[in-house]
Amino acid sequence: MRLSTFSIQNSKFLTMTTRIAKEFHWEMAHRLPYHTGGCQNVHGHSYRLWVEVEGEPDAQGMVMDYLDLKTVVEPLVKQLDHSFLCDRSDEMMMRFFHDNTLKVNYVDFPTTAENLAAYLLKEITLRLRESQNVLVKRLRVRVQETERTYAEVSQEF
Ligand SMILES: [Zn+2]
Numbered sequence: 626m627r628l629s630t631f632s633i634q635n636s637k638f639l640t641m642t643t644r645i646a647k648e649f650h651w652e653m654a655h656r657l658p659y660h661t662g663g664c665q666n667v668h669g670h671s672y673r674l675w676v677e678v679e680g681e682p683d684a685q686g687m688v689m690d691y692l693d694l695k696t697v698v699e700p701l702v703k704q705l706d707h708s709f710l711c712d713r714s715d716e717m718m719m720r721f722f723h724d725n726t727l728k729v730n731y732v733d734f735p736t737t738a739e740n741l742a743a744y745l746l747k748e749i750t751l752r753l754r755e756s757q758n759v760l761v762k763r764l765r766v767r768v769q770e771t772e773r774t775y776a777e778v779s780q781e782f
Pocket residue numbers: 655664668669670770
């Protein structure tokens with residue numbers, strides 16, 4: 626039996642939209658001050674982030690080098706890791722972090738998974754545009770807060 630040679634050069638696969646993804650993890654504390662169902666308490670999550678980029682692969686068969694994606698996203702993840710994500714409107718926590726030197730990141734939104742996904746989408750978009758990757762046509766960010774829940778946002782380039 627002989628395997629036929631598959632030539633990708635002349636195939637339709639070359640113009641196929643392709644989505645690649647990389648997963649990231651970090652540990653972070655937060656709270657939702659307005660919540661009454663438990664999330665008003667300081668608690669933490671083992672966050673999982675999926676970053677998906679979509680486009681047509683180049684001649685080498687890549688939409689984007691996974692290493693480049695890591696270079697873009699990892700600094701953001703490192704900044705969030707083992708910190709408290711503090712909504713600036715949360716007066717109680719603002720007072721606490723004024724008096725205590727602990728790792729904190731301040732944001733101007735309630736720290737829900739939805740808002741965190743939108744924030745990360747914006748930050749990753751800015752950095753990807755700076756890297757001038759012309760192949761990426763769509764970016765999707767999924768923030769998984771627990772085993773069973775996630776929030777996802779996406780944006781065209
Ligand atoms: Zn939470």
